Amino acid sequence: RVRGEIGEFQVPITATDDPATVGEVDVLVLTLKAHSVPAMAASLRPMIGASTSVLTAQNGFPWWYFYAHGGEWEGMRLESVDPGGVISENIDASRVIGCVVYPSTAIVEPGIVWHLEGTRFAIGEPDGSKSERCRRLAGSFIKAGLRCPIRTNIRHDIWVKLMGNVAYNPISALTRATLIEIVKCAETRALATAVMSEAESVAKKLGVEIGVTIEQRLEGAEKVGHHKTSMLQDIEAGKPTELEAIVGAVIELGEKLGLELPNTKSVYACVKLLEASRHH
Structure with a gap:
């Protein structure tokens, strides 16, 4: 239903x-x-x-x-x-x-x-x-x-969505915040911006021009409003998350491409620990 x-x-x-x-x-x-x-x-x-x-x-x-x-x-x-x-x-x-x-x-x-x-x-x-x-x-x-x-060019669409997911999903899982709450808080907005910027650098190295600005992604998230990301829903339901496909893959690509991605690695590490701690 x-x-x-x-x-x-x-x-x-x-x-x-x-x-x-x-x-x-x-x-x-x-x-x-x-x-x-x-x-x-x-x-x-x-x-x-x-x-x-x-x-x-x-x-x-x-x-x-x-x-x-x-x-x-x-x-x-x-x-x-x-x-x-x-x-x-x-x-x-x-x-x-x-x-x-x-x-x-x-x-x-x-x-x-x-x-x-x-x-x-x-x-x-x-x-x-x-x-x-x-x-x-x-x-x-x-x-x-x-x-x-x-x-x-379906890969372009994949990156447009992934650029938002790689930031919003882990931040929401860690803070329990909805999309609008993440972008309304100056500090998490800045963190989301930094993570999206890193994802964009990976896409560019692979020859993909995302064509959607980070500001547009932030505005889009605000319009969606009080939506819980899939990763937050999984955390709340005690289910495994899609951390590897959404964040781990971007980090793995970054390593292959010689990119640092410090902010992405930080949120990844925290969600990884959050997941591990639930199973103890």
């Missing part, structure tokens, strides 16, 4: 904890949290047939990012998002359609999702082509009342 900005509706679904019982599908929409994908990757194989597309709808830096990337980074794997290469071993990157999820939602109780705002899911091929499978998929999303632009 979904409640919120777009009204209230209920969708009957067939659920299973055994992907093998589903069999091969046309499109596998991967909405697991990023840290859950490695453990599940092998069990998803029975769902992937000869023409199955895999829509990756995770937060953070995607494991397939350097597939069909070109240049010196082609095929590079990040340990933070694909530990031991277990995802890429089980899901052929040629299956992947990238996706950036923009709606703000929260699970208020099992089976009940509160939808705060947003209906946009940007999708795109790693190689930038406007493929037939992207068109079909976008058509299905649009038919369901969602917005689904097809991007010729």
